Amino acid sequence: MSSVPTVLMRHLCSQAVVLRTFDFGESDKIVSLFTEEFGRLRLIAKGAKRSRKRFGSGLEPFTHIEAFFADREYRGLARLERCHIIAAFPQIADDVRRVVCGTYMLELVDTLTPERERHPEVFLLLLFFVSLLIHEAFREEMLRFFELRLFAMLGYQPQLMRCVICRAAFQVQHHYKFSVKRGGIVCPACQDRVAELLPLSNGTIRLFQQAMRMDIPKLPRLVFSPAEHEEGRLMLTKFLEYHIGRLPRSLMVMEQLA
Amino acid sequence: MLDPIQRLIASLATLPGIGEKSATRLALYLINCPREKALELSHAIADAREKIRLCARCFNYAEQELCQICANPSRDGSVVCVVETPGDLLSIERTGWFRGTYHVLHGCIMPFDGIGPEQLHIAELCERIKKNPVAEVIIATNPTTHGNATAAYIADQLKESGIRVTRIAQGIAPGSDIGYADQITLKNALEGRRDMNR
CATH class of the missing domain: 2.40.50.140 (Nucleic acid-binding proteins)
Structure with missing residues (x-):
């Protein structure tokens, strides 16, 4: 039976x-x-x-x-x-x-x-x-910290500490770019070997490095300059689009309100 | 190619709230019922699809350029009630109390579904009010997060016009029990309280 x-x-x-x-x-x-x-x-x-x-x-x-x-x-x-x-x-x-x-x-x-x-x-x-979101101090740029920390928690953390090609550690005197496909920063010596690089200033990279280390409740203290926020937003949006294969629908509505 | 019964079931199953079992039951009923009854249903669907359009002013369903409400001279055109759907308009009409006109948005701002102000008839509302100023705009979107956000967006868009913009009251439903109301409903009811001895 x-x-x-x-x-x-x-x-x-x-x-x-x-x-x-x-x-x-x-x-x-x-x-x-x-x-x-x-x-x-x-x-x-x-x-x-x-x-x-x-x-x-x-x-x-x-x-x-x-x-x-x-x-x-x-x-x-x-x-x-x-x-x-x-x-x-x-x-x-x-x-x-x-x-x-x-x-x-x-x-x-x-x-x-x-x-x-x-x-x-x-x-x-x-x-x-x-x-x-209910606090007066909420700013749209805080979404970047949410994205970064969420990606890291779920195993999608972009590599911002060393070049994703030669593995050399980040150095402030170099000008890095970001590769969405490789998932991290590329140093000047390796930039010829990677296609489709996005600009990412050292100021933004260092801000993101700080955002990865900080305790979550302290994140709202970090402040972007408008240019840093724009390049950081573009980088993270492209990175997200690469991983999920489309843009989030709410992002399209956000653009309508811009 | 699907046979006629399968095609009917597949078509019925695309209707909201109808699963495959319900679609099969309805399809078998339509096949077994008197021929005239089934044809009447099919003609009614075709007729409605052919004749019904959106009112050029308020976007309610209409047979002419203007819906029956917009075309009715006894309605008070100085008050516009903004609703999400034609179904909500009918609910307000059933009260028999409101004598103003409407504006149907055909939804509310739902970022999760990619619906923003551009997908709704909000720009047309602002344009309508700019051309024919009114005394009051009553926002009767649903008292949900998205309905409230849509109401806030419309109020913001009309701020410059100086027109009185009001929101329908939110709180305890008649016949309900305060003990069962959640904190948000109670808070809204307290905020929207009104004087009784004036």
């Missing part, structure tokens, strides 16, 4: 940041969460569209929640049973630029993280930057 393997329903709970939701059928929603304990999860919130009693405004993007869900591992979507709001950031919606900047961060996490892969450090990074 063949035995049917029993799949146990696990009732789990984790802190999470709501990445996005979309309607599913008549009354349900599919929710994408980045959880502290289980990484990115897609869940079904039954009846969330029709009744707001169980979830309230807890499923709005950016909300920091405690999510209670039932999960059959590797069997379809987990089922979100209820959630408790730990922190909500409705003020973000008062400024469309902040919503777009914030959504860009959510989209990066949603796109770059595999489902069910635990990354508590990404959770803390995301939560820190989402809470930064």
Whole structure:
């Protein structure tokens, strides 16, 4: 007699940041969460569209929640049973630029993280930057630090400490360029051997090196000059596009608001 | 090539909220029901697709150049209510209370889906108000993050015009229980409170 393997329903709970939701059928929603304990999860919130009693405004993007869900591992979507709001950031919606900047961060996490892969450090990074969005001091250039640290946490860290061709350490007297395909800086001696190089000044490289070393809460103290920010933005956007094969959609909306 | 039944199922399954099982059930019903009934449905779809267009002023669905609301002289053209979808317009119309006109955006700013101001009828709203100044613009986008962000964007775009821009109230729904309301809803309700003894 063949035995049917029993799949146990696990009732789990984790802190999470709501990445996005979309309607599913008549009354349900599919929710994408980045959880502290289980990484990115897609869940079904039954009846969330029709009744707001169980979830309230807890499923709005950016909300920091405690999510209670039932999960059959590797069997379809987990089922979100209820959630408790730990922190909500409705003020973000008062400024469309902040919503777009914030959504860009959510989209990066949603796109770059595999489902069910635990990354508590990404959770803390995301939560820190989402809470930064409601502060007066938030500047769009802070997104560059989010990108850099997220790439590093997920194994896409650009090499900014040494030439990616000859491995010689960064020296301030040299003029480096950045190779998207090689994933790092190229020293003057090796620049003839690599095609499609992007300009990257030493000031920007050193700022990025500092941003990689600093404690995350101290990152907002770093300041770009407008030229440094522009070349850093271009470099990181090209780097991202190379790895995910397209530009994030929220970036296109950001350009509309420029 | 798909046979007619499979083609019908495949077409029905592209409708929102219809999965393959529902599509199969509907397809079998349409095949078994009286021929006239099925043809009436097909003609109704073709007719609606052929005749319905967007109102040149407010972007609601219309049969003529202007929709029934914009063409109605008894409506108060000095108040424009901005909504996300024609469905939201119908919901407000059902109240029977609002006698102004509308402007339908056909969505809200959704950066995750690549929908920004350029994909909505926001520029047309600003142009409309510039040409025919109004007394008030009521923003009735949904009270969600994206609906609120869209409202903030529109208010910002109309700031220079000096026109009164208002946002629909947000808070506790009639018949609900304060004990079950989340903190955001309660905060909105407290912020939007109004005097009772004036």
